Amino acid sequence: MADVFRGLNLLETLKESIESNKLSDVKDAVEDLLISRINLAVVGDRGGEKASFMNSLRGLGPDDKDAAPSQSPVAPEEVTGYPNPKHPDFRLWDLPPVPTTSPFEPEGYVNRFKFLRYNAVFMMFTQKLQPNSVEVCLEARSLQQQAVYFILLASAKDTEKKSLEERKEAALEVLKSQGVKQPKVFLVRPSTLEKLDFPDLLADISKALPEIRAYAFLLALPALTPALVTQKKEAFKALIWAAASLSGGVSAIPVPLVASMVDSSIAVRILTKAQLSLCLDDKSLEQLARQRNLEAAELKRLRTCVLSVEVTKVEVKKRLAAAEKELSTASSKLLEMAMPRHARSASRAFTAMLQTLNSAVDEMAADAERIVTTALGQEK
Structure with missing residues (x-):
């Protein structure tokens, strides 16, 4: 279902689905974003x-x-899958290197390793780009697998920028000589993804994937930079809008605070996803501290929102109930004037859900930005 959103603004598409009463599409989109179902193939020497x-x-x-x-x-010659511990449906598949022998049939490699099952394919190399890898890319693109990317991996020994740039230029020449249109090679240092060309790679992937897959991909990535934290926050805003719209639909019952009871479960799921996606949980902060040679306690102290530390149903219900109570008193006259009686409770449910979750994600994202900035040793 989600792939119908290719090339469209996700939020606008969700709004159109609501207006057309296609609630099943919206529910599917919510689930896709919550579970981050993404399959990425990583081709190259092990x-x-x-x-x-x-x-x-x-x-x-x-x-x-x-x-x-x-x-x-x-x-x-075997394929190994590596799921993300926090997002099990986000999987990397370790594919063997493309053979360097000649003659070579790229169609056989593409079919054998079922390229069409992957959302994107990373063709990796550390020294020279092999012509057969380019043939595999061209074959994949002929089958409408457009998301194929060439990545030059910089090892810890690669300290000379000039040498890396020369390798990158040589790879671009190989791509041009074999007829690749608008060739690109992304220079990436695995231990510090926030540097070099990785942000550009993310931008290209986000444009190439169906938008809902791109959002799901962003949510499953670690919080590498303040800019990525902002992108994650915007993805959550679309998810929250969809969940709030469903909330309005199921809660059109004139019973006080019914929305808080109905919505708390999905709200907990969204905010738990936000905590994990923004890497605010204890385990993520401890891993980040080890990777950056910092004290975990230092990073944990930067969490000011209670939901950044732990997402509990009690806290979420409290926030939903407080928001709905405020709306029921502050906006009741406007609602009565603007909407039919049967829709008033639904409107309050939508607004309470939207305001509560947006506010919570804003607070959590602010914590994540402080933590990432500190971990990267950056000044605001």
Whole structure:
């Protein structure tokens, strides 16, 4: 269902679905964003750089539980899946390198490893880009798999920027010589994804994926930079609007505070997702502290919102009830004038849900931005 949103503004599409009474589409969108169902293929030589890249995409260090090992335990021709511990439906698939032999049939590689099952494919290399990898890319694009990206991984030993840029330029020449239109190569250092070309890679992925998949992808990534925190917050605003719209639909019953009781479960799910996506939970902060050589307690003290520390049903119900009570007294006359009687409770439910969750996510995102800024050693 979600792929119908390709190229459209997600929030506007959700509004159109509500207006057309297509609530099932909105419910599907909410679920897609909450579970972050994304499959990414990572093609290339198995080793420390590739493992580090896959771990960093999942917010893990080399010694963390569930981290991809630098020495792959599987046979060279097998595929291994690495789910994200916090977002199990966000999966990276470790594919073997493209053979360098000649002659080579790219169609066989693409079919064997079922490229069409992946939302995006990362073609990775550390030295030279092999022509056969380009052939695989062209074959995948001929099958409408447009989201294929070439990534030059910089290892810890690659300290000379000039050498890296020369390798990047050489790879671009290979792409041009084999007929790739508008070729791009992204230079990425796995241990510090916030630097070099990774932000540009994210921007390209967000444009290429169906919008709801792009939002789900952003929500499953670790909070790498203040800019990414802002993007996550905007994605949550679309999710909150959809959930609030459903709230208004199911709660059109003139019973005081009924929305607070009905909505608390979905509100807890959204705010729990926000806590994990913004990396505010204890485990994420402890991992971040280890990766950046900081004290975990220092990062934990930067959480000022109670929901950043722990999302509880009691706190969420309290906030929903307070918002609805305020609306029932402050806006009742306006609602009575503007809406038919049967819709008044629904309107209050929508507004209470929207205001409560938006306010909570704003507070949590502010905490996340402070933490990321501190971890990166940046001044505001």
